[in-house]
Amino acid sequence: EAAVTQSPRSKVAVTGGKVTLSCHQTNNHDYMYWYRQDTGHGLRLIHYSYVADSTEKGDIPDGYKASRPSQENFSLILELASLSQTAVYFCASSGTFSAETLYFGSGTRLTVL
Amino acid sequence: GDQVEQSPSALSLHEGTGSALRCNFTTTMRAVQWFRKNSRGSLINLFYLASGTKENGRLKSAFDSKERYSTLHIRDAQLEDSGTYFCAAEAYNQGKLIFGQGTKLSIKP
Numbered sequence: 643e644a645a646v647t648q649s650p651r652s653k654v655a656v657t658g659g660k661v662t663l664s665c666h667q668t669n670n671h672d673y674m675y676w677y678r679q680d681t682g683h684g685l686r687l688i689h690y691s692y693v694a695d696s697t698e699k700g701d702i703p704d705g706y707k708a709s710r711p712s713q714e715n716f717s718l719i720l721e722l723a724s725l726s727q728t729a730v731y732f733c734a735s736s737g738t739f740s741a742e743t744l745y746f747g748s749g750t751r752l753t754v755l
Numbered sequence: 756g757d758q759v760e761q762s763p764s765a766l767s768l769h770e771g772t773g774s775a776l777r778c779n780f781t782t783t784m785r786a787v788q789w790f791r792k793n794s795r796g797s798l799i800n801l802f803y804l805a806s807g808t809k810e811n812g813r814l815k816s817a818f819d820s821k822e823r824y825s826t827l828h829i830r831d832a833q834l835e836d837s838g839t840y841f842c843a844a845e846a847y848n849q850g851k852l853i854f855g856q857g858t859k860l861s862i863k864p
Contacts, residue, residue, distance in 0.1 A: 686800050687800075701799055701800060734852075746852070
């Protein structure tokens, strides 16, 4: 079974602070994604990457940066956290972009106060 | 394993007409999402349903967990609706979305 691990599992941050969410996959997948999920809503894509050292904007990239230093690692960075960024964040990987099962991490619950 | 079967694989419509896409599931799913792949390759979230129906403009989606299917209806199709549409089902306690194979929709003048 494919493995995607996220850290931390949960985090409380202050408004205006910097937050970094980390994701590591051992699937040897080229594609990695960051999604956010808000209560009652589906996943929305923030950023994705198909190769190390390159990232692409998703549906809702504003307020977020991403970093893919290696094939295995993909980070999501909130330079100035805001209240509206309180959500659960999921990292995922896949061998190809879409039309295939995405393997998700267990999620990071971020609360911005 | 759990599977999502999406149909049709390709669909061509004339402007102003409509049709429906369908996803069948081999097992009970907790929720379904519909996406459209945009020109940049990212997936635009159209609908998220845990049950019932939702409507947004010319698009309407339905999800029946018990009957194991979901549909996406498009009416009064416009040229900008062209693209590839995916459904993705959320399996219980599996932490992943299972995508359908996609429907390539072409809208012709």
